[in-house]
Amino acid sequence: MKSLAGKEPIPGTTIFEGRMAMKGYELNKMCFSFNKAENREAFMANEDAYCARYGLTEAQRTAVKSRDVLALLSLGGNIYYLAKLTGMFGLNMQDIGAQQAGISLEEFKARLLAAGETKNG
Amino acid sequence: MARLIGGVGSSHVPAIGNALEQGLQSDPYWKPFFDGYKPVWNWMEDKKPDVAILVYNDHGLNFFLDTMPTFAIGAASEYQNADEGWGLKPLDPFQGDPEFSWHLIDSLVHDEFDITMCQEMLVDHGFTVPMSLMWPNQKARDQVKVIPLCVNVVQYPFPTARRCLKLGEAIGKAVASFDKDLDVVILGTGGLSHQLDGERAGHTNRAFDTEFLEKLKSEPEWLLKYSNYELAEIVGPQGVEMIMWLIMRGALGNDIQELSRNYHIPISNTAAGVILFENDAI
Structure with a gap:
């Protein structure tokens, strides 16, 4: 984005802008579904099938499996949506x-x- | 005519909702935070406002990233809270004032603000936590009608701080032109400095927050010299939420007094602030 062109990266920080929002769209959409208890149960019952239903990439599925938040962020996850995922694991x-x-x-x-x-x- | 009698800036993190649910107000961790709300509780009890315009952001309950309005205003007779996925117990519904909402929307659109109009709108912790904080008592809370104003501070680009201050000014005009005998308060919520994501998670900035609070009454334009990107670096990507306080501040005009202020680190991963302004022009 032009408003971000030439900006120095902020250490330890990712700005959730259009490019990241596109990259993480499916992942965040899956996490959005966790607002509903029945979807949380379906995920817990069969994690792989649930991730496949939302079309997550292989890298995203691996990061979901390991609950690796930094990896999920780098793959386009937004922290508010990731909190719905990690919340399921307490x-x-x-x-x-x-x-x-x-x-x-x-x-x-x-x-x-x-x-x-x-x-x- | 409706009167904008005052405004409050306040944090809205979910941990506060948990603390309220568990009655932790006197717990040593929470006491310095909740004590800062006593002047607000007394003021609300004394003034008994009829309507609250509540500026907040949704965190993935009502809006998904498929459609992200920059500014969205509720125009419903009732707003439901719901499960956000990680356990806060949904609160009772909040009563709206659709006639006032439509007046506000009409006035703002004619003032050249492009508003998303919502006849159905779920409200998340960004909305419910400030409501519980302002009116901890359910009965008192039920007596206040609400107008939710949701701002995009989730998916960059966000509205500029300048746009927020101007929107506030237009809201002040809109309230003053509503032909009903109502006392109105405006709440700007979110912030203050905090960072939830990345290796720098846990970042706060006391010096900057303190200067922000110090200048909010007499020199709110001070914040405008920072872009949202620069603010993300200084106060954390979620600390940028403080631009929503400028909407509250802009609505109040310049004939105001600051009645109370409190600042405390940490509340969960954040620096928490509260400030109360009364409108002397009324």
Whole structure:
């Protein structure tokens, strides 16, 4: 997109723009379906069949299988939709925050608490 | 005529909904956050607004990425909350004011804002959490009619901060021209700094948030010097939600006073803020 042309990438950050939205469309569409309990049950009953129904790529299916959020993001997943997927496995936003930052949940929480103790300036 | 009596800026993360559900207001983790809402609760109790215009973003409940309106306004007599996939218990439905919604839409479109009109609209935690925060008591909450205003801050490009401030100004005009004896509040929600995705997940920025809160009353244009891309770098991709506070701020005009403010890190993965303005022009 022209508004992003020439911008330096933001370290550790992906902007969810048109290109990523196209790349992850099927993956996010599958995750959108998890708003309904019966779809969550169908996924849990047969993960491969459910992913196939939505036409996920091989790479996306592998990343879904390993609940690898960074890989899912790089394959076009949007974090709000991925949260519906990881939520099924009991992983909340802090769990997946820690997973992406590559640290333990305790360390992730401690890091946030430490940010709370910073002062201005 | 309808009167815009004040506005509130507030966070809207789902963890707050969980804390409310479990009654954790006095828990040491939550107390510094919830204490910041006491002035808002007292003010709402005192003023008893008839209608709340609630600016928020949907997170994949009502809108999927197939169709992403930049600005969408509800025009329904009732708004249902629903399962978002990960466990927050759906809240009771919220009562709308379709006549006021259509007036708002009509006025905004004639002011050159291209609004998506929604006669059916599910509202997610971005909407329900601020409602529960403003009116923790179900009975009080039921007495406020709502107009949801959903902003795209999910799929880039988002509306610019300038566009948000101008939309707010047009909303202020629209409210003042509604021929009904109503007290109205506007809530700008989301933010403040936070990052949910990527290796930098957990990023917050106290210095920037503090300056934003400091300037919001007298110099809201301060935020306009940053593009949404620059904001994503400074406050995190989800921190950009703070542009929705500018819609609230723009609606209020310049004859306002700040009644209270609170800022606290962390609430879940975010820096949480709340600010209350009263409109002195009324």
